[in-house]
Amino acid sequence: MKYLLVALLVVHGLIHLLGFTKAFGLAQPSQLQAAISRPMGILWLGAALLLIVSAILVLLAVQWWWAPAAVGVVLSQVLIFTTWNDAKAGTIANAILLIPIVVAALGAAPWSFRSLYNQEVAVNLAAHSQPSKLLTAADTAHLPPVVQRYLAFVGAMGKPQVVNYRLRFSGALRNQPERAWMPMTAHQQSFVNPPARLFLVESSLFGIPFNAFHRYVGADATFRVRLASLLTMVDAYGAEMNKSETVTLLNDMFILAPATLIDQRIHWEELDPLTVRATWTNAGNTVAAVVSFADSGALVNFVSDDRFMTSDGKSYQQLRWSTPVEDWREFDGRKLPARGETIWTLPGGEFAYGRFELQAVEYNVTE
Known part of the structure; x- marks a missing residue:
């Protein structure tokens, strides 16, 4: 088109x-x-x-x-x-x-998701401070050995602690296993303390543009989809969405901003030398994930049973959610996976509904 x-x-x-x-x-x-x-x-x-x-x-x-x-x-x-x-x-x-x-x-109208996303980014940037110190061994001493090795692998040690991060993705989405993939681009701005996540997707359906906007600020998370910036197709919110987006925040901490894993609210359990279970509480929601690593120190997969799938924002189904990653490259001085998938485990098998390729990353942005 x-x-x-x-x-x-x-x-x-x-x-x-x-x-x-x-x-x-x-x-x-x-x-x-x-x-x-x-x-x-x-x-x-x-x-x-x-x-x-x-x-x-x-x-x-x-x-x-x-x-x-x-x-x-x-x-x-x-x-x-x-x-x-x-x-x-x-x-x-x-x-x-x-x-x-x-x-x-x-x-581009004031009510469009793109405009709302930009406004939210500006408001949250103004409310968050910049890092005051570097990430040191003392900051990571309480972490399991495999997580410490992971932080060394990605090059987080000795760099400024992360207070926010901005990313741009390309990739594809689909809403049913039998449906064709829809190319998309995505923009994300996340904040660490207090946690917040803004995620904007731009794609098209049958040649008609649609946008999806994930917003998790404070205690409330929403997920909305609009066709041509006018017709609302999905308007998801509530307890299930809040818990689901808390899982997504924890996933981002592991994959996109590993330096934030020093968060004292994370409870760690070592399952074996290359696998940990991380339990995290934010805004009243407690979620857990099993995270596996390679001998090299690279993260391999993130699996959680605390996320809910919805197609209309009205009905929810709690399913296993995983995000295997690969192709580690350097972005803004840190090593991150360039490619990954988002996968639901359905009764009939795995359903990959998202493919993401990381295009650009900035840490501790100011504008």
Whole structure:
């Protein structure tokens, strides 16, 4: 869909150059029989540039591509009206372009999840302080040996303690085992003390954009999904969601911000030299996970029975949830898994519903 949109913007823009060439005598296109003055020719050129620039912005994934595109389409339609007999077919292209432009504009509206996510990030950044000391052996002395080895493996020792972390993912999602994967991008901003997690997913369903917003701030967690920033498809909240997102927070601590495992609220149980059970309480929710490691010190898998699956935000099913990871790389001076999956264990077997590839990470961001 992205490249079809780019192609339509470029072709429609290039066609508008015909009006400019005729106005300045550079060519006499047979498609335009009506006379075009030089001032009008400048407007034809302006419409062409607006549409072509919009196409470039779409390719660069610039969120506000729709703004110049909207101006270009309006200007294009005004020019078409002035040469209706010759250019009326361009109305079809403008009508087609108007659909993704309106959808993208709604995605940037103040009530959109993207806007709400940005507002929440700004509010929480203002309320959280920056780290004051480095992570030392004294901070990790109470941890099981395998977890200490893990912190050394990821390169957390001797670096600033983590107070927040920001990430960008690519990947794919599906909501049923038999469904096709839907490509997605995701943005996450998390905070350590007090814990908070903001997670925004951008994807599309049958070519129509949809956003999902996980918000866990204070004691309350919500999960909402909207189609085209207008139609709410899922609105999940309550005790099950609070507990589920507490599991997700603990999972993030292990996989995305291992330096935060020094949290004194985590109770540790060594199951064997390479496996621990971690139990953590936050905002009245106590959750546990079994975490396994490789001989190298790398984390292999995180498994919890305290998470709930929901497809509509109304009915919940408590199932085993696991997140195997692989392909360890360096991000912002620390080693993290570049790829991972999120898996439900259903009665009929495992159901991988999310595939994530880490694109960028920043620790202790300030803006």
